[in-house]
Amino acid sequence: MAVYTDINEVDLKAFLAQYETGDLLSFKGIAEGVENSNFLLHTTKGALILTLYEKRVEKTDLPFFLGLMHHLADRGLNCPLPLPRRDGALLGELSGRPAALISFLEGMWLRKPEANHCGAVGRALAEMHLKAEGFALARPNALSVPGWQALWAKAKDRADEVQPGLSEEISGELELLARSWPESLPAGVIHADLFPDNVFFIGDALSGLIDFYFACNDFLAYDLAISLNAWCFEKDGSYNLTKGKAMIEGYVAVRPLSDEELAALPLLARGAALRFFLTRLYDWLTTPAGALVVKKDPLEYLRKLRFHAKAQSAADYGLFV
Amino acid sequence: MAVYTDINEVDLKAFLAQYETGDLLSFKGIAEGVENSNFLLHTTKGALILTLYEKRVEKTDLPFFLGLMHHLADRGLNCPLPLPRRDGALLGELSGRPAALISFLEGMWLRKPEANHCGAVGRALAEMHLKAEGFALARPNALSVPGWQALWAKAKDRADEVQPGLSEEISGELELLARSWPESLPAGVIHADLFPDNVFFIGDALSGLIDFYFACNDFLAYDLAISLNAWCFEKDGSYNLTKGKAMIEGYVAVRPLSDEELAALPLLARGAALRFFLTRLYDWLTTPAGALVVKKDPLEYLRKLRFHAKAQSAADYGLFV
Numbered sequence: 001m002a003v004y005t006d007i008n009e010v011d012l013k014a015f016l017a018q019y020e021t022g023d024l025l026s027f028k029g030i031a032e033g034v035e036n037s038n039f040l041l042h043t044t045k046g047a048l049i050l051t052l053y054e055k056r057v058e059k060t061d062l063p064f065f066l067g068l069m070h071h072l073a074d075r076g077l078n079c080p081l082p083l084p085r086r087d088g089a090l091l092g093e094l095s096g097r098p099a100a101l102i103s104f105l106e107g108m109w110l111r112k113p114e115a116n117h118c119g120a121v122g123r124a125l126a127e128m129h130l131k132a133e134g135f136a137l138a139r140p141n142a143l144s145v146p147g148w149q150a151l152w153a154k155a156k157d158r159a160d161e162v163q164p165g166l167s168e169e170i171s172g173e174l175e176l177l178a179r180s181w182p183e184s185l186p187a188g189v190i191h192a193d194l195f196p197d198n199v200f201f202i203g204d205a206l207s208g209l210i211d212f213y214f215a216c217n218d219f220l221a222y223d224l225a226i227s228l229n230a231w232c233f234e235k236d237g238s239y240n241l242t243k244g245k246a247m248i249e250g251y252v253a254v255r256p257l258s259d260e261e262l263a264a265l266p267l268l269a270r271g272a273a274l275r276f277f278l279t280r281l282y283d284w285l286t287t288p289a290g291a292l293v294v295k296k297d298p299l300e301y302l303r304k305l306r307f308h309a310k311a312q313s314a315a316d317y318g319l320f321v
Numbered sequence: 322m323a324v325y326t327d328i329n330e331v332d333l334k335a336f337l338a339q340y341e342t343g344d345l346l347s348f349k350g351i352a353e354g355v356e357n358s359n360f361l362l363h364t365t366k367g368a369l370i371l372t373l374y375e376k377r378v379e380k381t382d383l384p385f386f387l388g389l390m391h392h393l394a395d396r397g398l399n400c401p402l403p404l405p406r407r408d409g410a411l412l413g414e415l416s417g418r419p420a421a422l423i424s425f426l427e428g429m430w431l432r433k434p435e436a437n438h439c440g441a442v443g444r445a446l447a448e449m450h451l452k453a454e455g456f457a458l459a460r461p462n463a464l465s466v467p468g469w470q471a472l473w474a475k476a477k478d479r480a481d482e483v484q485p486g487l488s489e490e491i492s493g494e495l496e497l498l499a500r501s502w503p504e505s506l507p508a509g510v511i512h513a514d515l516f517p518d519n520v521f522f523i524g525d526a527l528s529g530l531i532d533f534y535f536a537c538n539d540f541l542a543y544d545l546a547i548s549l550n551a552w553c554f555e556k557d558g559s560y561n562l563t564k565g566k567a568m569i570e571g572y573v574a575v576r577p578l579s580d581e582e583l584a585a586l587p588l589l590a591r592g593a594a595l596r597f598f599l600t601r602l603y604d605w606l607t608t609p610a611g612a613l614v615v616k617k618d619p620l621e622y623l624r625k626l627r628f629h630a631k632a633q634s635a636a637d638y639g640l641f642v
Binding site: 003006007008009010023024025026027028029030031032040042047106107108110111112200201202203 | 324327328329330331344345346347348349350351352353361363368427428429431432433521522523524
């Protein structure tokens with residue numbers, strides 16, 4: 001949860017004057033998102049989200065993120081739509097931060113998703129992949145193999161503080177993944193962070209995807225591997241085959257996976273687990289004790305990593321079972 | 322800012338089934354209130370606030386707070402209205418916490434209030450005092466002289482850590498205030514915490530008062546003294562006579578102050594400054610470094626206390642100037 005930057009009514013009024021919105025009725029800082037400050041605005045024309053981009057987001061990446069949301073929403077994907085200012089720009093400035101005004105998407109993220117929800121997420125992810133085709137901008141994935149190696153170089157020496165033996169185990173994983181990571185698979189724009197808090201439902205119906213601030217170009221099946229990690233493990237660390245099967249079948253119903261993609265699934269899932277393990281480990285080691293952010297346990301992803309290391313094929317994830 | 326307790330969609334659905342609300346469309350934890358967890362809900366019938374009462378609020382006080390809001394809203398004060406459940410109760414339970422569903426009040430609190438806003442606050446405070454008449458319940462002010470003494474007993478030994486000499490100065494203040502605190506002045510239900518974040522405006526028009534969780538029975542003019550402290554000092558520590566004059570004149574336009582109340586104003590303001598100094602000092606000394614709460618500087622209220630100690634009459638606050 002986070003509101004890093006407060007805003008005042010004088011600056012907000014001047015900011016909103018650049019847009020065609022209704023009159024402002026209220027704004028509340030909301031406890032969602034860990035990278036940016038978000039406010040929920042009520043206006044006489046409806047609800048909006050105001051996002052202030054904090055320093056963890058590269059300003060040069062914002063045209064990619066905002067342009068992608070615009071591209072996807074234009075093609076009918078349910079996702080937040082950045083509103084243009086009167087001068088056409090999607091990005092403004094408020095309280096010294098780059099800031100955007102974005103349509104408010106009704107729906108809530110599920111703390112307790114079931115298999116049917118995982119199926120809906122698989123379908124929506126595949127739809128996003130198809131609808132992203134033709135988007136003019138590109139953004140390399142800074143958190144693929146070279147990014148993992150850079151993070152590990154900064155965290156390795158202190159990894160055994162978190163759990164003895166971690167340094168050796170992760171070094172081995174990273175070597176194996178660097179050696180065997182696929183060179184070519186169907187690629188495109190991926191969401192790269194489709195965790196439960198980024199998918200909204202109204203009742204049991206998926207109402208939209210949010211938070212495209214990790215989106216980038218990479219293998220499409222890697223995005224599915226990230227989502228399997230994020231949705232299909234239980235709190236006790238066990239993989240839920242029913243949820244995994246639902247998610248993969250939901251995905252392939254919209255965008256079939258090639259034999260190469262299916263064969264690569266265990267390796268992609270292993271890499272995805274390592275990616276979240278590494279960023280969590282780095283944050284764990286570097287976030288000061290007094291920070292307003294709840295630190296996420298890196299060891300959750302170590303357990304997932306070990307599951308993937310033992311998996312043989314897509315069947316271990318629920319497909320064709 | 323605070324969301325101390327998260328809620329899940331399963332428990333929330335069961336909670337809402339006890340009320341006559343529309344269908345739930347979304348809920349967001351909001352970064353307002355330091356005592357409780359607050360969520361902004363959108364339903365097909367409009368917006369609502371869901372409050373989970375955390376342990377700093379005494380559960381036995383909740384009927385007073387919720388009943389007061391109901392009483393005031395019934396009499397036409399713009400304030401949040403607790404919704405009754407189907408069984409008539411104003412209070413339920415969610416995620417192991419006492420919880421209430423409350424009407425959403427549009428408006429925003431001013432980070433940069435001007436004198437005209439202070440005038441509106443004075444009028445609204447007096448209206449609240451008049452409309453609270455006849456409310457059946459009572460709640461003694463736990464933060465009057467005996468409460469200050471109890472807080473000071475717990476903080477005194479460490480006060481000089483915050484600023485050398487503080488222990489002696491505050492002990493003297495407390496003795497003087499205990500000796501000279503008024504024995505009888507017009508009394509009733511006071512808000513007791515009418516800071517800028519508890520007053521909403523739409524444009525320049527006051528749209529309502531919120532957060533009655535410090536409300537109690539005490540001298541009415543003491544409530545005005547609290548608000549003068551909260552609204553009429555500038556960031557540099559100076560008292561703004563124009564704002565003070567506007568607030569007092571706004572108040573007396575609705576509820577005239579007696580000669581005794583006017584004469585007591587410097588002393589009441591001094592006590593109010595000491596009250597906020599002491600709770601801030603106590604929080605400063607006891608809040609752990611890693612807590613999700615921003616600690617407020619007690620010395621801001623030491624400076625205000627010194628201003629009041631020098632004041633001679635209501636004229637020093639802007640009245641009859």
